[in-house]
Amino acid sequence: MNKTGDVPQFWEEKYQSGKAYWDLGGPTPVFEELAAGLNNGRVCIIGSGRGYDAIVFAKRGLEVTIVDFAPSAIEAAEREARKAGVTIIARQMDLFYLPGEYSDEFDYVIEQTCFCAIDPGRRREYENVVWRILKTGGKLIGLWFPIDKNHSSEGPPWSVSVAEIKRLFGKRWELEREEFPELSIKPRKGREKLMIFRKLPSLDHFPDWS
Numbered sequence: 782m783n784k785t786g787d788v789p790q791f792w793e794e795k796y797q798s799g800k801a802y803w804d805l806g807g808p809t810p811v812f813e814e815l816a817a818g819l820n821n822g823r824v825c826i827i828g829s830g831r832g833y834d835a836i837v838f839a840k841r842g843l844e845v846t847i848v849d850f851a852p853s854a855i856e857a858a859e860r861e862a863r864k865a866g867v868t869i870i871a872r873q874m875d876l877f878y879l880p881g882e883y884s885d886e887f888d889y890v891i892e893q894t895c896f897c898a899i900d901p902g903r904r905r906e907y908e909n910v911v912w913r914i915l916k917t918g919g920k921l922i923g924l925w926f927p928i929d930k931n932h933s934s935e936g937p938p939w940s941v942s943v944a945e946i947k948r949l950f951g952k953r954w955e956l957e958r959e960e961f962p963e964l965s966i967k968p969r970k971g972r973e974k975l976m977i978f979r980k981l982p983s984l985d986h987f988p989d990w991s
């Protein structure tokens with residue numbers, strides 16, 4: 782399996798050579814609409830890229846942390862935040878190292894084309910990280926993409942299936958919302974699905990019952 786996407790150099794080269802084809806060049810309309818309904822809490826955008834959505838959430842009064850291991854992405858996000866006059870916390874690091882520092886920290890985690898960027902063999906690890914950094918009751922707000930890609934084709938982006946996501950987030954999460962958003966950008970219409978999962982309380986203290 783091709784694991785090149787698991788190292789920052791792979792993504793850094795894409796940013797530097799103008800091949801960041803996933804980059805919307807501005808905020809994501811679906812997240813803009815969701816952000817309009819929020820006005821406080823802590824949000825973490827994982828695999829944030831240039832972090833346009835960070836500015837949207839920060840302007841709503843949320844405390845925003847972005848995480849990406851590509852230096853160019855983080856620098857661009859910091860520049861944009863300065864221009865917009867908002868404060869964000871920018872972490873240039875591997876998201877798989879987050880939990881130790883950030884356990885039970887966030888009310889929201891935002892996912893957009895980060896999951897499909899990561900080697901599929903690490904999907905359980907991804908679920909684990911997100912579960913650990915969210916507070917109980919916190920939400921994973923994901924635009925899951927590309928759900929139309931053939932399972933056997935190479936990535937990144939690696940294919941994502943709705944059934945797999947539901948299985949992965951089936952045990953200690955509640956699926957709160959699921960839809961094909963009206964506001965998906967044209968090239969992703971019907972190819973991405975909004976699914977919001979709520980972190981359930983841990984059953985660690987009831988070992989005989991879990």
Ligand SMILES: C[S@@+](CC[C@H](N)C(=O)[O-])C[C@H]1O[C@@H](n2cnc3c(N)ncnc32)[C@H](O)[C@@H]1O
Pocket residue numbers: 786787789792793803804805827828829830831832848849850851854874875876877893894895898899
């Ligand atoms: C396809 S891009 C999407 C960027 C952004 N979410 C967007 O929609 O524009 C994937 C991003 O995830 C970052 N990434 C991939 N694996 C990562 C990891 N293990 N830790 C931190 N960032 C990671 C890459 O550097 C890249 O910026």
